[in-house]
Amino acid sequence: MSILKLFGKGFQTASKKSRLLVYLWLVNILFALIIIVPFYFLVQGDFENSFSGESLSTFSPLWLGDIIYKYQNVFPAVVGGLLIPGLLFVLLYVFLNGGIIGRIAAAEEKINLAGFFSDCGKYFWRFVRVSLMSLVGYVVVLGILMKIVSIPFEAWIKNASGDWSNIIAQNLKFLITILLLSVVQMFFDYVRISLVLEASTKTLRASSSTLSFLAGRFFKAWPLYLLVDVFLAAGSILLWVLGNQIPKGIGGLVVLFFWIQIVIVFRLWVKLVFFTTEYHFYRAHKF
Amino acid sequence: MKRSKPAFRSLLLCFLILTWTTGFSLPAFAQGTAPLRYEIWVELDNVQKMLRGKEEIVWTNASKDVVPDMYLHLYYNAFKNEKSTVSRENKEETMFGGDRIEDGQWGWIDITSIQLADGRDLKPTMEFVAKDEPLHPGDQTVVRVVFPEPVKPAESVHLMLEFQSKIPRGAMRTGYYQNSYFIAQWFPKPGVYEEGKGWNCHEYHLSSEFFADFADFKVHITVPENFVVGASGKQVQAVSDDAQKKVSYTYAQSQIHDFAWTASPNFIKIERDFVADQEVTPQEYAEVAGKLGMSVEEIKLPDVKMILLIQRQHKNQSEYHFKALRAAIKYYGLWYGPYPYETVTMVDPPFRTGSGGMEYPTLFTAGTRVLRSGDVLSPAGVIVHEFGHGYWYGLSANNEFEEAWLDEGINTYSTGKVLAKAFGPGAMAFVFKGIPLNWFIPFPKFYDYETDRAAAINIVAYDPIVTRSWEFYNRGSYSANVYMRAATCLDTLERFVGDETMAKIMRTFQMRFRYKHPTTRDFIGVASEIAGKDMTWFFEELFYTTLNFDYGIGSLTSVEKPKYVRGIFEVDGKKEEMTGRKIRELEAKEKEGKPDPQKAVYLTTVILRRFGEARVRPDAPLKVKVVFEDGTEEVRTWDGQERWARMAFEKPAKARSAQIDPDTVWLIDSNLANNSYQFKKARAGIFRFTAKVLFLVQNYLQSLGGLI
Numbered sequence: 001m002s003i004l005k006l007f008g009k010g011f012q013t014a015s016k017k018s019r020l021l022v023y024l025w026l027v028n029i030l031f032a033l034i035i036i037v038p039f040y041f042l043v044q045g046d047f048e049n050s051f052s053g054e055s056l057s058t059f060s061p062l063w064l065g066d067i068i069y070k071y072q073n074v075f076p077a078v079v080g081g082l083l084i085p086g087l088l089f090v091l092l093y094v095f096l097n098g099g100i101i102g103r104i105a106a107a108e109e110k111i112n113l114a115g116f117f118s119d120c121g122k123y124f125w126r127f128v129r130v131s132l133m134s135l136v137g138y139v140v141v142l143g144i145l146m147k148i149v150s151i152p153f154e155a156w157i158k159n160a161s162g163d164w165s166n167i168i169a170q171n172l173k174f175l176i177t178i179l180l181l182s183v184v185q186m187f188f189d190y191v192r193i194s195l196v197l198e199a200s201t202k203t204l205r206a207s208s209s210t211l212s213f214l215a216g217r218f219f220k221a222w223p224l225y226l227l228v229d230v231f232l233a234a235g236s237i238l239l240w241v242l243g244n245q246i247p248k249g250i251g252g253l254v255v256l257f258f259w260i261q262i263v264i265v266f267r268l269w270v271k272l273v274f275f276t277t278e279y280h281f282y283r284a285h286k287f
Numbered sequence: 288m289k290r291s292k293p294a295f296r297s298l299l300l301c302f303l304i305l306t307w308t309t310g311f312s313l314p315a316f317a318q319g320t321a322p323l324r325y326e327i328w329v330e331l332d333n334v335q336k337m338l339r340g341k342e343e344i345v346w347t348n349a350s351k352d353v354v355p356d357m358y359l360h361l362y363y364n365a366f367k368n369e370k371s372t373v374s375r376e377n378k379e380e381t382m383f384g385g386d387r388i389e390d391g392q393w394g395w396i397d398i399t400s401i402q403l404a405d406g407r408d409l410k411p412t413m414e415f416v417a418k419d420e421p422l423h424p425g426d427q428t429v430v431r432v433v434f435p436e437p438v439k440p441a442e443s444v445h446l447m448l449e450f451q452s453k454i455p456r457g458a459m460r461t462g463y464y465q466n467s468y469f470i471a472q473w474f475p476k477p478g479v480y481e482e483g484k485g486w487n488c489h490e491y492h493l494s495s496e497f498f499a500d501f502a503d504f505k506v507h508i509t510v511p512e513n514f515v516v517g518a519s520g521k522q523v524q525a526v527s528d529d530a531q532k533k534v535s536y537t538y539a540q541s542q543i544h545d546f547a548w549t550a551s552p553n554f555i556k557i558e559r560d561f562v563a564d565q566e567v568t569p570q571e572y573a574e575v576a577g578k579l580g581m582s583v584e585e586i587k588l589p590d591v592k593m594i595l596l597i598q599r600q601h602k603n604q605s606e607y608h609f610k611a612l613r614a615a616i617k618y619y620g621l622w623y624g625p626y627p628y629e630t631v632t633m634v635d636p637p638f639r640t641g642s643g644g645m646e647y648p649t650l651f652t653a654g655t656r657v658l659r660s661g662d663v664l665s666p667a668g669v670i671v672h673e674f675g676h677g678y679w680y681g682l683s684a685n686n687e688f689e690e691a692w693l694d695e696g697i698n699t700y701s702t703g704k705v706l707a708k709a710f711g712p713g714a715m716a717f718v719f720k721g722i723p724l725n726w727f728i729p730f731p732k733f734y735d736y737e738t739d740r741a742a743a744i745n746i747v748a749y750d751p752i753v754t755r756s757w758e759f760y761n762r763g764s765y766s767a768n769v770y771m772r773a774a775t776c777l778d779t780l781e782r783f784v785g786d787e788t789m790a791k792i793m794r795t796f797q798m799r800f801r802y803k804h805p806t807t808r809d810f811i812g813v814a815s816e817i818a819g820k821d822m823t824w825f826f827e828e829l830f831y832t833t834l835n836f837d838y839g840i841g842s843l844t845s846v847e848k849p850k851y852v853r854g855i856f857e858v859d860g861k862k863e864e865m866t867g868r869k870i871r872e873l874e875a876k877e878k879e880g881k882p883d884p885q886k887a888v889y890l891t892t893v894i895l896r897r898f899g900e901a902r903v904r905p906d907a908p909l910k911v912k913v914v915f916e917d918g919t920e921e922v923r924t925w926d927g928q929e930r931w932a933r934m935a936f937e938k939p940a941k942a943r944s945a946q947i948d949p950d951t952v953w954l955i956d957s958n959l960a961n962n963s964y965q966f967k968k969a970r971a972g973i974f975r976f977t978a979k980v981l982f983l984v985q986n987y988l989q990s991l992g993g994l995i
Contacts, residue, residue, distance in 0.1 A: 043976065044973055046961075064741055065957075161465060264986070267986070
């Protein structure tokens, strides 16, 4: 099956499983609100009755200076308030991934909360192990591979005679980093899919079999993955352009809120498309 | 530049070498009238990355003291080893430290010979001096020599030196990369003799610039023939030595206090003229003259030769560089006084020489990127700023070691005004991997005074603005205080005394202290004189202390004034009690009839607070404005001396809002949000702001979730 056909199929499946988006979106916004609500009340307390309150709608260094001044002692708490829920969210996402892939694999079944959470629980510990292994993958890419990749670039820019060498080298390095990270992400996506489809509990064995699975099909699987990335980038740009057209005022505020949620839902949906295309690719080549 | 014919050039070069090797016999120079005169011959060794030079200094004792010695700066020794003051301070720096000179990249300067014109050797008396505290005894950036006989008032001393320097690889404003050089603070330079105090000659510090006396300079620079050279002053000669494949350029300039130069085969040299009559319209002259209370003739600008040395990779930005420089020459000239030199040389600093964004008399370095966004005022900002230092530091030459705000703060304030006038607001530059994000994202634009204030209000607790440069808490405090906080305080001063008065203060200060070394007290004197009142308190409060300035509205209440009150009252000679019940009955009766809104009286109470420690003066009270529901407003003043004050208003309408300092005169106020209180809640702004933060947080979470 061609890459485009698989992409189309993944697209269709993701659309059929759109109820998953509701679950994921709810989790996302609830977590975000937990982080944001104390901050909202803090700002409300200081700005609600001030003339400066209205100016918060557009960026100004005047109120930014005020905020830094007022909350400089709160910054460690803000950082903590972002990091701790962030880590919890990562753990939660590991949990949710089980439900997402489990429900995608249950092709004919309707999506309901019970089935979703049942899969979340069923695959949780397996996926925790996969996530820990993926950390090793990131360390290998960022800590070892990128150092090796940097050597020729550094040699090149060391004796550069202008800015262009630097810019080209930096961007090429960045592109290579992104591509290598995409390989790591894709690989561990397939490990998760394999664990679900093969009904296996052995993560190491699943990793090894995924390695041999992808070894022969890498140049089909990776372009498919990158195609979804391109789709994500294109959609994000389009949404960004639309977002810049949002008017100010109360009406604009409502539109702004909806636009924000559309962006988030789009990102969640693309996440589903990643899994569904990989699922179809795996099935097409494995079974 | 037009070169001489080769044969004549060689002859001239021989003459120069001859005079160099036979004892500096330059009678015209020696008989000059400036209290300090330099003639320097320097050759660039492109292979060894060395400078070899000879220098003649004539110094006249203009004080009433008898001076036994001389202190000289040897700035290049700051890069000699890790015992230098700069190196030690760099290690102790808590914010912008960590600049490290790599092995093999050190720089240094040696005086190989120093004698008087009559041949008496001063070298045996030479000793390094490091007096600034904390002491760094290993520093070698200041050297003292003792004269055989003290120099009496009005007497001159004639020194002849030979020196050689290793150019550092690229350290603090000077250095080389491949075949390109920026050479600054490179020659032995006397400190400034201050009557009754002695030599003011500080070590080279990490957070400091320079201080020197005005002098006449004549400098002969010999470089490989394919090098393009730019330097302080005006090029008066270029002599080629075809055999040696070298060229000697001679630059001369009087009334400057430093000399820097640059050389590179990669420069493109472009010249343009600033023609005042084409740049400034009669209306502009008339407008500025009116503001300053001067005649148009008094503020007429001279023409200036603009020279740009630009890297090939930035050639397409040449005209942008000139546009910014034209604006700077025009507005600094109109507002603060005409630019007095014939030339200004603008250098796009050689790649990786660490020399960008720095000022020298009649020459400055800018700095740009190959990719730039039109929304960002870069390099316009740095061009205007560094040219502006030609005024604030170049002409009004304060001691940058001791009172850096006098040039950096005043010039940051001036830069903001010129940029606003010539370019309008600009966006901050956001660059990712060399690519301007401003191309894709329309970041908001704002004026310099807004960003300056954001830094200014957050640094007050660390140091007073007037602090010796090396004694700031760290480089962050140094920068934010002497640049942004000082500029914000000057913006505040402008709002306080008014635009016209401020314009007069700035021009008077510049013109009165041209070719002099003014201090903060001089600035306060001018400000008080022009404002017509003693402004010392303003500076004492904001420049010499770390007092935070923050006035605000503590609370605002507005209630209907009760018609009836409880208690015992004399009615027809009898004591009657007005009870709560009686009041309720009377009020109920009134409600049955048609209410008369005209008769309702509202009692509005505003509590004013002084949250900060800094205070205004009683003769400079703060304005308080209260606006009422019926559209009327009342403005009162508060002397601001106590921690709080209550203001009461009885009006036929409820209050809508109260505001202290409604015209935002006190821009330095660290919390503008608490300056106003309104009953109508500003929900839309807060929701919109929170929605944007929500967007960031949701994306942050989603990105984290996508990683695993």
